Amino acid sequence: MEHSNINLNLKVWRQPNSNAAGKFETYKAENISTEMSFLEMFDVVNEKLINNGEDPIAFDHDCREGICGSCSMHINGRAHGPWDGTTTCQLHMRAFKDGETITVEPWRAAAFPVLKDLTVDRSAFDRIQQAGGYISVNTGNAQDGNSLPINKEMADASFDAAMCIGCGACVAACKNSSAMLFTSAKVSQYALLPQGEPERKTRVLNMVAQMDKEGFGACTNTGACEAECPKQISISNIARLNREYLNAQMSL
Amino acid sequence: MAFTGIFLILFLIVHAVANSCIFLNDGGVTYNGVARFLSHNWIVRFLELGLFVGLFAHIIQGLMLTMQNNNKRPVKYAVNPGNATSKWYSRSMGILGSLLLIFLVIHLKDFFIGTKIALYSGDAPHNLFDEMKEEFQNPVIVGVYLAGVIALCWHLIHGFSSAFQTIGVNSPKYNGIIKNVGYVYTILICAAFAAMPIAFHFGLIK
Numbered sequence A: 001m002e003h004s005n006i007n008l009n010l011k012v013w014r015q016p017n018s019n020a021a022g023k024f025e026t027y028k029a030e031n032i033s034t035e036m037s038f039l040e041m042f043d044v045v046n047e048k049l050i051n052n053g054e055d056p057i058a059f060d061h062d063c064r065e066g067i068c069g070s071c072s073m074h075i076n077g078r079a080h081g082p083w084d085g086t087t088t089c090q091l092h093m094r095a096f097k098d099g100e101t102i103t104v105e106p107w108r109a110a111a112f113p114v115l116k117d118l119t120v121d122r123s124a125f126d127r128i129q130q131a132g133g134y135i136s137v138n139t140g141n142a143q144d145g146n147s148l149p150i151n152k153e154m155a156d157a158s159f160d161a162a163m164c165i166g167c168g169a170c171v172a173a174c175k176n177s178s179a180m181l182f183t184s185a186k187v188s189q190y191a192l193l194p195q196g197e198p199e200r201k202t203r204v205l206n207m208v209a210q211m212d213k214e215g216f217g218a219c220t221n222t223g224a225c226e227a228e229c230p231k232q233i234s235i236s237n238i239a240r241l242n243r244e245y246l247n248a249q250m251s252l
Numbered sequence B: 001m002a003f004t005g006i007f008l009i010l011f012l013i014v015h016a017v018a019n020s021c022i023f024l025n026d027g028g029v030t031y032n033g034v035a036r037f038l039s040h041n042w043i044v045r046f047l048e049l050g051l052f053v054g055l056f057a058h059i060i061q062g063l064m065l066t067m068q069n070n071n072k073r074p075v076k077y078a079v080n081p082g083n084a085t086s087k088w089y090s091r092s093m094g095i096l097g098s099l100l101l102i103f104l105v106i107h108l109k110d111f112f113i114g115t116k117i118a119l120y121s122g123d124a125p126h127n128l129f130d131e132m133k134e135e136f137q138n139p140v141i142v143g144v145y146l147a148g149v150i151a152l153c154w155h156l157i158h159g160f161s162s163a164f165q166t167i168g169v170n171s172p173k174y175n176g177i178i179k180n181v182g183y184v185y186t187i188l189i190c191a192a193f194a195a196m197p198i199a200f201h202f203g204l205i206k
Helices: A038-051 A123-132 A142-146 A152-162 A169-173 A180-191 A200-213 A224-228 A236-251 B002-024 B029-040 B042-070 B093-120 B128-135 B139-166 B172-201
Strands: A005-014 A023-033 A101-105 A114-116
Touching (some): A023 A038, A123 A180, A123 A200, A152 A180, A169 A180, A169 A224, A180 A224, A180 A236, B002 B029, B002 B042, B002 B139, B002 B172, B029 B042, B029 B093, B029 B128, B093 B128, B093 B139, B128 B172, B139 B172
Parallel strands (some): A005 A101
Antiparallel strands (some): A005 A023
16 A cells, blocks of 8 residues: 555534534644554644644544444544444545545434534443343353354354444434444344343343433434444344344233 | 335235226226226225225324434534435435325325215216326326326335335345335336326327
8 A cells, every 4th residue: 555644624523511512623634644544643633732732632432443432433424434344443544635624523413412522422322231231141151152052144143243332333324313223233142142032022122112212213224324334234133123122022 | 114104005006006997098997997896895995994094104103203313413414424325215205205295185186085075975977087087188287196106106115125124024035035026016106107197198098
């Protein structure tokens, strides 16, 4: 990959706290290596702001290797930026052209209030998870896991659902701010395995109830969540959630 | 939405097939016969009530769903992805549905009310075929009907496969079939309905 340095204009959402009104501010990001990640570019901008005695731009980040689900930026109208199957931390500056203006916004949803600048409160996801995203059986040690035969397709499908890192891009991308992809991934990963069987029906009912309580919208099957998910979770999980929900409602 | 939608999808088949009798070009003998049978058979009359319940439920569900979803993002994005992540018609079901509702009011006023008045005012003979022929001489009415069919087409393109997703049918084995059947169904239904006003207007059916 050819390496070069580029200059960019940033239009970033600044909001001091959840109660204050926010607005866009423009910043110059100069001499940015195309090999930098999007977050490293923000580090450079923030260093400059700190040196000038200004308030740095707040944004969520942790592992910076695409597995923790902390980073959450809406870049040029796309959750996690223009690349498919990528978190913001894995988005590299070669995705942008020299002189380009990049608009960066926080996730926008009633259920994800802005805490500061680009940081949003995603604890609604934690509460959905707590409502049913667990198992009660003791699964024993490693050899006990191997003693329980599980169909390879089911194990793979469960693992695909468990890939969800809970970043909230599905909510950010959905025109209804629906959390169905997240919730369906969490329900699916257990519904497909025997260990998830004891709470199978109460889990789906409780998690969906919590999801509605948190103020997320309803799914209208536009597929935007699937298109934006950095872990490429399939909306077939949403169909599974609907099946599980219908089954639980009719038989509980 | 899905169950009432599938119910309405099934109704459209009956509606399109029955109306297609006009294409026999026999001066409306078969068509008027079918229309008379449908308006006088008690089973069909009972199903008609179910149709209105289903339609009404679909409209109410749609309105509630749209209104509930509309306030879930108080601060809008400055930049939107447009069609990069989803199809415009999948995001516009509320608008397409509203257009269909307006069309439906016009449509029922044109052909449904008159039939009922004739039925209940001493079962007067009612020539629905001639009524259609007369109505569709007006290019404005033809335009309104074609606009209705176009809105229906986009509503169905998303609605058909979306209904299966909502009731939980999504498997690599069937997704291709569902999608293609949806396309074929939508094209056939919409082509049949679009051909009716056009054929009358240009005198292809006499």
